[in-house]
Amino acid sequence: MVIESLTKVVNGYGLVSGFAIIGATMWLSYWMSAKFTKGRLHGSAIAILIGLVLSYVGGVYTGGQKGLVDVPLLSGIGILGGAMLRDFAIIATGFGVDPKELRRAGISGVLALLIGVFASFAAGAGVAYAFGYTDAVSLTTIGAGAATYIVGPVTGAAIGATSEVIALSIAAGLIKAIVVMVATPFVAPMIGLNSPRSAVIFGGLMGTSSGVAGGLAATDERLVPYGCLTAAFYTALGCLLGPSLMFFLFRGLFG
Amino acid sequence: MIIYGVALLSICTLTGMFIGDMLGKMLGLTSNVGGVGIAMILLIWGGSYLTKRGLLSPKTGQGIEFWNAIYIPIVVAMAAQQNVVGALSGGPAAILAGLAAVSLGFALVPVLDRLGGRSEPLPPKESPKSESQDLNTASLSVSAQR
Numbered sequence: 001m002v003i004e005s006l007t008k009v010v011n012g013y014g015l016v017s018g019f020a021i022i023g024a025t026m027w028l029s030y031w032m033s034a035k036f037t038k039g040r041l042h043g044s045a046i047a048i049l050i051g052l053v054l055s056y057v058g059g060v061y062t063g064g065q066k067g068l069v070d071v072p073l074l075s076g077i078g079i080l081g082g083a084m085l086r087d088f089a090i091i092a093t094g095f096g097v098d099p100k101e102l103r104r105a106g107i108s109g110v111l112a113l114l115i116g117v118f119a120s121f122a123a124g125a126g127v128a129y130a131f132g133y134t135d136a137v138s139l140t141t142i143g144a145g146a147a148t149y150i151v152g153p154v155t156g157a158a159i160g161a162t163s164e165v166i167a168l169s170i171a172a173g174l175i176k177a178i179v180v181m182v183a184t185p186f187v188a189p190m191i192g193l194n195s196p197r198s199a200v201i202f203g204g205l206m207g208t209s210s211g212v213a214g215g216l217a218a219t220d221e222r223l224v225p226y227g228c229l230t231a232a233f234y235t236a237l238g239c240l241l242g243p244s245l246m247f248f249l250f251r252g253l254f255g
Numbered sequence: 256m257i258i259y260g261v262a263l264l265s266i267c268t269l270t271g272m273f274i275g276d277m278l279g280k281m282l283g284l285t286s287n288v289g290g291v292g293i294a295m296i297l298l299i300w301g302g303s304y305l306t307k308r309g310l311l312s313p314k315t316g317q318g319i320e321f322w323n324a325i326y327i328p329i330v331v332a333m334a335a336q337q338n339v340v341g342a343l344s345g346g347p348a349a350i351l352a353g354l355a356a357v358s359l360g361f362a363l364v365p366v367l368d369r370l371g372g373r374s375e376p377l378p379p380k381e382s383p384k385s386e387s388q389d390l391n392t393a394s395l396s397v398s399a400q401r
Contacts, residue, residue, distance in 0.1 A: 022328045022335075044327045051334030059340030069336040081332025087291050089329045091268050092322035094295035095302050102299060112367050119363060123355035131348040145349075146356035168352075171345020174338055175353025181334060183357065191364040194376040201367045205360040209291070210333055217327045222377055224326065225295060232292030236275075240282060 007073065014076030022080060025050055045185045045218035052178060090213060093225040097196075102229070105200035109230040112204025117238050119205070120147040121246050124172055136251040138165045143246065145169025146176060147238040148208045155242030177211040184215025193219065196226045203227030207234025260311075260318020267298040 010017045029050060030043035055067025064070030069078035079085070124146025125139040133139055141161040145152030145168065152169030155161075161169075184202075188194065193202055203212050203226065212231040216224045271294020278288035302319070305311040342349070 018332060019328075022332050025331060026328055044331070047327070047331045048334045051331045052337060052339055055335050055337050056339040056343075058335075059338065065338045065341055067336045067339060077332045077335050081329055081334070081336050086329055086333055087272070087294075088264065088268055089322045089326040090291055091271070091294045091298055092264055092319050093326055094298045095264075095316070095319040095323055097295075097299045099299055099303050102296070108367060108370070111370075112363075115363060115367065116360060119359045120356040123359045124352040127348060127352040127355050131351075142348075142352055146352045168345055168349050171342050171349035172352035172356070174342030175345070175350050176356050178337065178339065178342060179353060179357045180360075183361075187361050191361055192368055192376075193364060195368075196377070198364060198368045202360075202364050205363050205367070206357070210330075210337070214330045214334060217330050220377065221327060225299075229292050229295050232295070233289040236279065236282075236288035 010073050011075070015079045016076070017073075018076035018078075018080035021074065021077060042185060042218050044221070045182075048181050048214045048218055052181070086210075086213075090209075090224075090228050093221075093228065097225050101196045101226075105197045105226065108197060109200045109204050112201040113207070113230060113233055113237055116205035116207050116234060117147055117241055120176075120207070120238075121242075124169075125250065128168075133165075134254060136247065136254045137161050139254060140242065140247045140250045141165050141169045142172060143250070144238060144242040145172035147173070147242070148235050149173025149177065150235050151238035151242050154239045155247070158243035159247050173208070176206075177208040180206050180208055180211030181214035181218070184211075185218040188219045193223070196223070199223035199226035200230050203230035204234065207231050207238065209235070257314055257318040257321075260315040260320075261322075262318075263301065263305075263315070264298065264319050264322060267294045267301060270294065271297055 026043070026047050029047035033041055033043035033046050051068075058068035058071050058074070059065070062070040066078065068074050069081075121140070121143035123143075125143035127146075128139050128142035133142065137156075137159050138161060140159060141152060141156035142165060144155035149170045150173070152173050153166050156166040156169055184193070192198055199216060202216070202223075206212050206215075206227075209228065209231045212227045213224065216227045271292070272287060272290040274293050275287040275290025282288060298319075302311065342353075
């Protein structure tokens with residue numbers, strides 16, 4: 001009876017349960033940050049890491065594709081971290097940003113976007129080539145996956161890649177998002193990621209919205225709006241260039 | 256009223272996503288072209304316009320700041336639903352492709368940053384006693400600096 005009622009409430013009030021669970025995770029993370037790292041490793045970085053680890057555990061446990069959300073009692077986290085509230089909250093971070101700062105970063109942002117898309121395609125295709133893929137379709141698709149896990153399948157489907165290669169491209173994009181989330185706070189001091197302009201450039205170069213959002217939040221949450229602003233255009237640019245310019249380029253190079 | 260702020264944020268979000276979707280359709284893409292970015296620009300300009308004219312009361316601002324402050328927990332919830340197992344099961348080729356793209360991206364940040372005029376680093380953060388208060392003072396001190 002107790003279990004039945006509990007399940008009913010937790011499932012029926014999914015979003016509210018999500019707030020409670022994530023709130024508890026945040027508290028634990030900030031406590032761990034202060035207690036064990038003296039605040040050096042930011043609480044939000046620990047929280048994101050816990051989220052990813054739990055997502056792995058959930059994925060292994062359920063065999064599903066959505067990490068922790070596939071665990072029936074925890075599906076409310078899916079509403080909280082879903083696309084609608086995520087975009088809503090990301091847009092809210094723009095409030096209080098100085099328009100002058102934005103205009104100053106404008107051209108660097110566009111340049112970073114273009115270079116970022118090209119660099120990701122080159123890096124992904126380079127690794128694919130080293131692993132024995134030599135046809136233009138596979139190289140372009142895996143390169144596209146190294147851009148983001150959405151550009152990969154969109155490009156692959158458009159140019160007729162095999163499902164194995166498309167799966168590989170999605171995995172490459174997911175790895176990118178995860179690594180950006182986890183590594184950014186550690187790398188940030190080395191690459192001078194501490195100003196609105198460098199955040200705009202960072203967002204344009206990395207492009208993975210979830211990675212940039214998580215990585216910057218764990219570095220310094222004041223940088224979030226600047227990075228997310230440019231990252232928002234990256235996937236579309238990748239989807240635009242992937243099956244067209246990039247594919248022609250690779251076909252010219254590899255026949 | 257707090258709802259005015261939430262409504263302003265909602266209108267910016269919907270307008271931005273709508274324009275992004277239309278742009279995507281015009282370019283023949285299935286994806287949304289920069290909807291989030293366009294919505295942010297609308298909010299940044301709209302917000303600063305209304306603030307300058309004194310039309311945005313602190314209460315209205317709170318309606319937006321709540322979502323600003325709840326942003327990190329939402330990112331944590333987002334992290335908890337990534338397909339981590341799927342990512343790792345792609346094998347070394349996928350892992351290396353992802354890593355290579357990230358490393359190249361990190362390496363290019365200082366290169367591009369140096370191309371333009373220097374940008375002031377943000378002032379050091381105060382110790383985060385209360386999250387929302389910290390965010391408020393942070394955004395205030397940023398705008399005061401410029």
